Amino acid sequence: MQVIAEAIGHDYGPLPVLENVDLAVREGEVLAIIGPSGCGKSTLLSILGGLLQPSRGRVLLKGQPQADCLNPLTFVFQDFALLPWRSVAGNVELVLEHHRLGSAERRRRVADALARTGLSDFAAALPKQLSGGMRQRVGIARALAVRPAVLLLDEPLSALDAQTRELLLEDFESLWVRERTTAIYVTHNLSEALRLADRVAVFSRRPGRLKELVEIPLPRGQRSGAQAQVELAALHDRLWGLIRAEAQSAVTELEHG
Numbered sequence: 640m641q642v643i644a645e646a647i648g649h650d651y652g653p654l655p656v657l658e659n660v661d662l663a664v665r666e667g668e669v670l671a672i673i674g675p676s677g678c679g680k681s682t683l684l685s686i687l688g689g690l691l692q693p694s695r696g697r698v699l700l701k702g703q704p705q706a707d708c709l710n711p712l713t714f715v716f717q718d719f720a721l722l723p724w725r726s727v728a729g730n731v732e733l734v735l736e737h738h739r740l741g742s743a744e745r746r747r748r749v750a751d752a753l754a755r756t757g758l759s760d761f762a763a764a765l766p767k768q769l770s771g772g773m774r775q776r777v778g779i780a781r782a783l784a785v786r787p788a789v790l791l792l793d794e795p796l797s798a799l800d801a802q803t804r805e806l807l808l809e810d811f812e813s814l815w816v817r818e819r820t821t822a823i824y825v826t827h828n829l830s831e832a833l834r835l836a837d838r839v840a841v842f843s844r845r846p847g848r849l850k851e852l853v854e855i856p857l858p859r860g861q862r863s864g865a866q867a868q869v870e871l872a873a874l875h876d877r878l879w880g881l882i883r884a885e886a887q888s889a890v891t892e893l894e895h896g
């Protein structure tokens with residue numbers, strides 16, 4: 640399924656947050672959204688995912704989700720949002736409970752989502768028995784259980800320490816090498832974007848405008864060799880060049896209220 644933003648603008652009361660955003664997320668791609676703090680990335684994600692009505696413009700969905708999809712646009716949040724009294728499997732099952740599924744189909748989906756996120760051995764564990772990284776994996780398993788057409792991720796790794804973040808980055812990478820799930824991935828982190836995305840949408844500071852869409856021409860999963868690293872370093876410099884001035888102005892603005 641394609642998600643197409645047409646001339647999106649948004650204000651929170653008197654505060655203009657997004658201006659004239661045209662963006663088409665292609666079927667099967669991972670699109671990263673980066674930009675300075677407060678430029679409206681999360682707001683845009685909420686609009687694309689249908690949680691928030693934009694002040695201006697519209698979002699079009701093109702194409703049909705696959706037949707087994709229960710929730711076409713599915714969010715993964717950074718704070719995991721797990722129920723502490725439910726097991727890992729119970730937390731994944733939660734999102735299936737209000738759908739009309741037979742119990743065998745429900746169990747099959749839970750088992751499949753746990754297998755896809757490497758959690759099969761932890762099905763009976765409670766969230767408090769898991770590390771932060773494992774908890775976030777449960778959040779991802781829960782999103783996958785509904786077989787979404789588009790995954791929307793808002794800084795999914797930002798609450799994690801550096802090593803856990805690296806492990807989960809590997810998880811995302813291998814998931815998206817195996818499966819062509821369309822995903823929109825908001826991040827502050829250029830390296831995450833360069834590792835995971837097919838394209839990177841760079842936003843200006845608030846009110847956020849789409850400044851540039853940068854293709855990453857290297858296949859995911861083949862970005863660690865020496866030659867790839869050289870290309871990625873050049874792309875990193877280019878992206879950083881695009882957001883540096885914006886980030887600096889945003890910080891100055893914050894410092895001076």
Ligand SMILES: Nc1ncnc2c1ncn2[C@@H]1O[C@H](COP(=O)(O)OP(=O)(O)OP(=O)(O)O)[C@@H](O)[C@H]1O
Pocket residue numbers: 651654656674675676677678679680681682683827845
């Ligand atoms: N519900 C709201 N009501 C009023 N203002 C809001 C609301 N949500 C966000 N804002 C403001 O809108 C601006 C954009 O917020 P948003 O969270 O979309 O930006 P962001 O780019 O995701 O920020 P960050 O990178 O810091 O997470 C910010 O100035 C924020 O304070």
